[in-house]
Amino acid sequence: MSSLETPVITARATVMVYEDASKKWINAGTGPTGHSRVQLYYSPGTQSYRVVGRKMADQQVGAVCAGGRH
Helix, strand or coil: CCCCCEEEEEEEEECEEEECCCCEEEECCCCCCCEEEEEEEEECCCCEEEEEEEECCCCCEEEEEEEEEC
């Protein structure tokens, strides 16, 4: 069984963060749209998932979150 991650799904999203001071959700990106490409990766070797978000404008990684095992 391969231990290489494979993308399960890819989506275009507007990533938001909650701002405690204003008690509102705000756009986490820069520019007028701030869209990101969010991908869910699966690793068969560890049977785990990982979510990676990249800004579409410059491909900078903005979020990485390790998921649980299935």
